[in-house]
Amino acid sequence: MRRENFDIHVTNTEWVAAGGEPGKPTVAIEFDGPNEVLQSRLAGAGDAIVDAEETDVNYRFHSDENEGVLSITNRITGDFVLELNADADGVLDFIRAARAYGEHTDDDGRYRITVEHDGEQLLAHEKSTFLVYNEDGNLVRQHSLIPGGVEL
Secondary structure (H helix, E strand, O other): OHOOOOOEEEOOOOHHHHHHOOOEEEEEEEOOOHHHHHHHHHHHHHHHHHHHHHHHEEEEEEEOOOOOEEEEEOOOOOOOOEEEEHHHHHHHHHHHHHHHHHHHOOOOOOOEEEEEOOOOEEEEEEEEEEEEEOOOOOEOOOEEEEEHHHHH
């Protein structure tokens, strides 16, 4: 799978700056490559779609701090499920919105991430952790979304 086969759309982040009604931030990822390739990457235990508890969402800055790579990884195997290029400012705005949403709700998930192919939603996970790494692979805690009580 190539990073160019993915498009990313973020919603429910503008309310933070506008002081509006909180809404759960969502990252919608669209894939326009071969469906069988995506399906094989999304497969979890027993060929079902990988569960939310089996995945991690990460962002790693490139040497140019305006860009980076967003990835979903399989927590069990360590394999990349998918990765795509994403604008750093957009990702950091998204994380700020997810953090603020978590302060306004008792909802388990601070954000939602979806993956679609040809208009069909293949994956929809409610998540509360979003880890951000610098170009050297070191965790950047001030930008990461880490729930209270979680130690890394």
